[in-house]
Amino acid sequence: MNTTDQTDAQVARSVALAAAVLLRDLCKAGACADVDLGPRGDAEANELILDLLRAARPDDFILSEESADDGLRCAQRRVWVVDPLDGTREFRERRDDWAVHIGLSIDSVPAVGAVALPAAERVFVSDDVPPQWDAAPSHPRMVVSRSRAHPIVNAVATAIGAELIPMGSAGAKAMAVVEGRAEIYLHAGGQYEWDNCAPVAVARAAGLHTSRIDGSDLVYNCRDPLLPDVLICRPEYAERVLAEVAKASA
Known part of the structure; x- marks a missing residue:
């Protein structure tokens, strides 16, 4: 399917999954020295995410932790808000509690989102079926x-x-x-x-x-x-x- 035909949630999911694969491969033992792992992960995931979002939604604007912000997004209704690698320390330590964030703000509201947990090979998206939780414990x-x-x-x-x-x-x-x-x-x-x-x-x-x-x-x-x-x-x-x-x- 052409990404321009996808829903915003589908775009968020596919972009998060692509970045997850890149980062998971980079995180494999021996891929690079630990001292370089965080900066490479930030930079390479950011480049991939920007390329994919621009191809899928060329008229939208993007705010990324890893890119300079020229402020042009401020007057726009639709802005993708992304963190290519959330939890750089955990990524560098090769733990499993790091993530990729692909969010979409529409009229300042967090309307769409995908959060990938690459080490766990999980992705959570705003169009998922809502979960069913157990009864709330007295001690949360x-x-x-x-x-x-x-x-x-x-x-x-x-x-x-x-x-x-x-x-x-x-x-x-x-x-x-x-x-x-x-x-x-x-x-x-x-x-x-x-x-x-x-x-x-x-x-x-x-x-x-x-x-x-x-x-x-x-x-x-x-x-x-x-x-x-x-x-x-x-x-x-x-x-x-x-x-x-x-x-x-x-």
Whole structure:
């Protein structure tokens, strides 16, 4: 099928899968020295993704972590927001919790997304059939940074009695909630639009709560792409988590 005939979700899926193959092959032992693995992964995946998106959607604009931003996207309705390699540290360490993010913002809303977990050979897309989760546990599982969970995150986890699960990439964390391996992903302290646009699009389509940690909407294609916090969780926990964030932030 010609990619120009595909839906946006199909484009996101195919681009994410192509980048996943490239990165998985590059990550194989002996492909290159560890010190070069991260920069090569970022650069080569970015080049492939840009080429594929431009071929499939020539009239759209792209915001990528690995490309200079000329600001022309800001006046556009349709902007692809991509992170060619989310979790460079984990990729370099040849772990499995790194990801490829292909998101599409339409009128500043995360409308379409694909998150590939190449090491696990998985891809999650906003047109997937919504998952069926088990009953919400009384003590939820919360995915957090491997090394630097924000004090607000730790305070909320303590207040609600959550089990902490350290993990790498933002995409890997968000997909753990989509998959039902955790119930809450709460992040504070710094991210950019490319870190969470695709994960949020997939999570929204799956029926999860998504917002800033003050409960406001996540808005994309802003002139400054800084988007420092995000909450992705089962709807049953959203009200309490937001309340505890407010207490911890006071």
